[in-house]
Amino acid sequence: MDSLLKHMVDMTGHRDHAMLDISVISAVQELAGAAQTRVLNIAIIGERRFLRSRASIGGGSSARVDEADNSQLGEPIEHFPELVRCLDEFGASAESVDDKHCHTMWLPIWFGDKADTVLEIVRPGPFVGEALHMVAGIVGVYRNFHSLLAYSERDSLTGLLNRKTFDDQLARMLQAVNDQKLLLPGQEERRNTGEEEEQWLAVVDVDHFKSVNDRFGHLYGDEVLILIANLLTSSFRSQDRVFRFGGEEFVILLRSTTLANAYRIIERFRTNVAAHLFPQVGTVTVSVGFVSIRAGESPVVSLGHADQALYFAKSNGRNQVCHYDELVAGGQLQAVASNDTAEFF
Template identity: 60%
Template sequence: MEALLKHLVDITCQRDHTLLDSSVVSALHELVGASQVRVHEMFRFRDELFMRPRVWIKDGSVVSTDEDFSVDHNGEPLNNYPELVDSIKQRKSCIEEVSAAGDRTLWLPVWLNDKVSTCLEVTNPTPYDSGTLHMIEGILSVYRNYQNILDYSERDSLTGLLNRKTFDEKFSRLLSTATPEASPQDQEERRHKHTTGIGHWLAVVDIDHFKKVNDQFGHLYGDEVLILVANLLRSSFRAQDRVFRFGGEEFVVLLRSTTLADARKIFERFRSNVEQHEFPQVGKVTVSLGFASISAESPVVILGHADQALYYAKANGRNRVCYYDELVQSGELHSEVSNDTVEFF
């Protein structure tokens, strides 16, 4: 009982989805004696449902996609798990599956507002008794309630995207796990490697002439444009990427683990998707986008680089994608380092 109370206290004190996932995985792993516990997120891509691990046990420790970049977490089709698909169709909260080796897996879909975007997987070599199942059900109920609370605090109320506060937390965590402290020379070498190898990218997106939309059609249609652009952002990026609304007509994207060439293609595809979309009453809408590589520099500097590329795009025709380092190398942007933390343009 003491161990259960300790884990419940740990679960209910979290104010972040990743930490909440880690707490519930740790609780189930220790209290149930499970050989494997994973939290999966479910997402739709090209009209097909996929599932990918978000937090799991590795070598006895809890890890997440924010920490482990060595594994491809693009996900796999949900149809690969017919028992889970059937349980979701029947709105079940738990289904047990026995493998050929005799391992027993509990699939625990987490229902929030009549939708399932998260599922827990608990694997155990021995059968679950009624007391264990009852305890798992209780932990799942607490987890579901706190997921609902965190969704409310982390997301923008209009678009449903992650909000600015959540960006600050997730970006700082990404920097701390992906880019250890480095000298200016190391930073320059790492930036050069990003042009040829795998890197992480930050983009700032702004809707062109959004004030005219509000002035001409009213704020109701302006809000509809924001919602539709947010939907296009969701469909244009991968499950492991993160999309935020910064406020007003500005959005930010964290694009993870891809090359410069692919990052440019992904950003261009989104820009084109917006340009080709027909917005009700308003007609055509375009966006400008500036992006920069995520290096060991401070969050303010990296965000400033993407912002500078965005303003260049808006000042030079709009409806275009601009890359900060490319603009600096071509002489279109000039930076002068005045100290270790601030750059003036």
């Protein structure tokens, strides 16, 4: 009982989804005597569903956040028919046993009639009643606290993170950059060649969105924003953070990647939007400006630079991705400390 209370106190002390995931799998791993416990995200790509690990613990290792690349589809959910049946029937749990008598239990985290998160517990033998009772209590607390966090952090239309959570997330990223300010020998050279992993901020704007509202009405405009939010979620990685700033503006924080990979990820999103057929509206495009987040820079400066790159993209043909530093190096933009035309602050 003391262990159960300790885990519950630990879970309810977090204000971050990643740490909440770490807490729940740590608690379940201990209480269920599990060999492995994972928090799985259900990703919808086209008409298919895939499972992607969000956090995991097992094999004697500590609990960790799994930073999977969304370019990898994940595990097709049809490979787990018991879980499929459970989700289709809005069930509370599903269980399977493999040929080595290893038991796997899935616990969907339901919010109304939707579940995009599943807790997976793998155990070398059957699940016992007392352990299941404690796990059920932990999962209930996790679900309720997850719901409270989501309600306070999410945009009501798109389900993306809202503007209110952006400042905190960017502050954490800036702190991480500042912590790595002292470069090891050779790192500066890699940064100059674009091989250094950095943190990135991208600003997205829907091209000609006012004309969508004017021609088709705000209901179709809202549907375009919802669909673009879905494309943002499926195009970026699980460790990245996507925000709706209001209207047709979105911001993405890309974590720990190279310039080439950041460009590839953002470009993938742009092409996904351009290739998508929006109901009634037809084709829609987006323009994107992005910049690396540097130690010592304020949020205003970082956003201003990304916004300058976005403005350049929109002023020079739209439907393109522009990198601030490349524009400055090419003489197409003048480097300034901040951008007075930015609409974010």
